[in-house]
Amino acid sequence: MPGYDPTHRAPRPPRRIPGLGWVLGAASVLAVIGLVMGAMTYFGGDPGAADEQTPSRAEGDPAGERETVGAAASDPEVDPDEPTSWGPTVGELAQAQELVAGWDAERLAGQVIIGRYDGYDPETPAALVRDLHLAGVTMTNSNVEDAEQVTATTSAVADAMTADGRTFPPLIGVDQEGGLVAHLGDVATTYPSFQQAGDVITAAPVEGRRLVTEATRASGLELRQLGFTWVYAPVADVTIGYGDVTIGSRSASTDPDVAADAVVAALEGFSSAGVVTSTKHFPGHGSATEDSHAVVPEVTATLEELRARDLVPFAAAVDAGAPAVMLGHLGVDAIAPGEPASMAPAAYDFLRDELGFEGVTMTDSLGMGAVYGRNRPALTAFLAGADLLLMPADTATAHATITAAIESGEISRERAEESAARVVAIQLWQQRIAAEVAVPLDATTQAEAAAAALVAAAP
Structure with a gap:
């Protein structure tokens, strides 16, 4: 993975490789050369919801107004195959923007929600994706x-996506970390905990990273x-x-350096598999x-301490091209005191402006x-800056709330389109990589062998 320095222990300055802001400005150029021709043929709330307005950042709607431009928007030398810093190509991102520009508020709202369901x-889940136009759903052990x-x-769920007029794959997610968190149970191969991956890297850094990449x-x-996608x-x-x-x-x-190595190795493995x-x-x-899961924990570390420890793997992940970053429900005093990071504009600003992340932000x-x-x-x-809303307690209510906010202008259409385009671009990337990387007939046998190799290498 290019750009990762395993000896580096602090976040690097923000990178300005082509990101969403640049691509949106260049979209018209790409459209002229035919990259996105035909895209417009596509289909153009939570418990305790109250009538009172949810306050947004004092400066207004955040992510839609933040400048992420790194290159001149009018640059005629746009290469549609140029990768962004987080995976999709410039062309895929432009195609996504052209596509969502024709959607109504209900479709835009759905494209930024990952639903939960019972049973x-x-x-x-197929009905949720089809009727509420969701980006996708999460499958849990229940x-x-x-x-x-x-x-x-x-x-x-994939069929429902097609029935809804979307020709890219749905977001079908699962918590499958290995160890204690493996929601597929016996349906998928049993992997050791991620701690064991770190132990293997500690014992033999080069070989350990290879084994983690092969396992993921x-x-x-x-x-x-x-x-799953x-x-x-x-x-x-x-x-x-x-x-x-x-x-x-x-x-x-x-x-933190071992954790960073393990994270980058895992990113490389999953991404190369088209996930x-x-x-x-x-x-x-x-x-x-x-x-x-129960309360908002308070993290009292200073910013210097965070940069030396907690932020190191995230900085490495951003440098390695992580497509999405999930924000936790944590009160981090040095960044956003008094509110969960997942709902704090300052936390999203920090991730984008200091770590240089240009991909999809999502909540826990x-x-x-x-x-x-x-x-x-x-x-x-x-409103704080999330592109994807993971598993609202009531999916239909959350969808209705986001839809109403777009229609009323509480969420600007520009902001809604920006997030929806990021999510669609990731799904287009996944579609392309999956088409290039076939799933072997013996995928389970290979997974079992890779998991066994990781276990065998543990000190």
């Missing part, structure tokens, strides 16, 4: 019976065989050890001594205790 019936039911569900690539191919991994948190009540062995290491990753939980959950699950019951948490997170 095992494949039609339940939605999994066996391999046949899982593939029936992912196929139904094999895991990604197996996930694709089951119909996203994985909510890798965990970039740096654990503090026994005081860390939530992450623990989900973290690769207490050493979109969600590096988590920014700005770092590993030093929190409370569980965000909006059904977690840290944010459940807040007034319109999905809207608050979106």
Whole structure:
């Protein structure tokens, strides 16, 4: 992965490789040369929601107004095959922007939501994607019976996406980190915890990184065989050890450099398999001594301490081209005191402006205790800077809330299109890579062998 320096222990200055702001300005040029011709033929709230307005940043709607331009928007030498700093090509991003420009508020709102659902019936998530125009859904362990039911569900969701007039794949995500967090259970290969990946890298850095990359690539191919397009991994948190009540062995290491190595190796593996990753939980959950599934933990480290520890793997992930970063429900005093990072404009600003991230920002699950019951948490997170809203407690209510906010102007159309375009671009990237990288017939056998090799290498 280009640009990663494993000896570097602090975030690098923001990069300004072609990002969304530049591509949107260049979209008209690309349209003239025919890259996005025909794109316009496509189809052009939460518990406790209240009538009161959810406050947004004092300066107004944040992400839609932030300048992310790195090159002249009028540059006639635009190369549509030029990769962005986070995966999709300039052409794919321009195509996505042209596409979402024809959508109404309901479609834009759906494209920034990843739904949750109950039960095992494949039609339940399919209906959500078809009727609410969702970007996709998450499958949890409470939605999994066996391999046949899982593939029936992912196929139904893909069919629903097509029925809704979208020719790119749905976002079908799963928490499949290995170790304690593996929501597919026996349906997929059992991998050791990410801590073991860190142990292997510590023992033999070069060989360890290779084994982690091979394991995550094999895991990604197996996930694709089951119909998944996203994985909510890798965990970039740096654990503090026994005081860390939530992450623990989900973290690769207490050493930020080892954690960074493991994260970059995992990103390379999953990406090469054609699976979109969600590096988590920014700005770092590993030093929190409370569980965000229940409360908003307070991280009291200074900014200097964060830069030396918690932020190191995230900076490495951004440099390595991470397509998406998940923000945790953490109160980080040095960045956004008094509010969860997932709902704090300052946290999104920090990620984009200091770490230089230009990809998709997403929340942790909006059904977690840290944010459940807040007034319109999905809207608050979106106004703060989230591109994707993960698993609102009530998907239909969240969709209605975001739709109404776009229609009323509380969310500007520019802001809604910007986020929707980022998400569509990632899905176009996934579609392209998946077409280039076939899933082998023995994907499960390869996954089992890669997991066994990782276990065998552990000191």
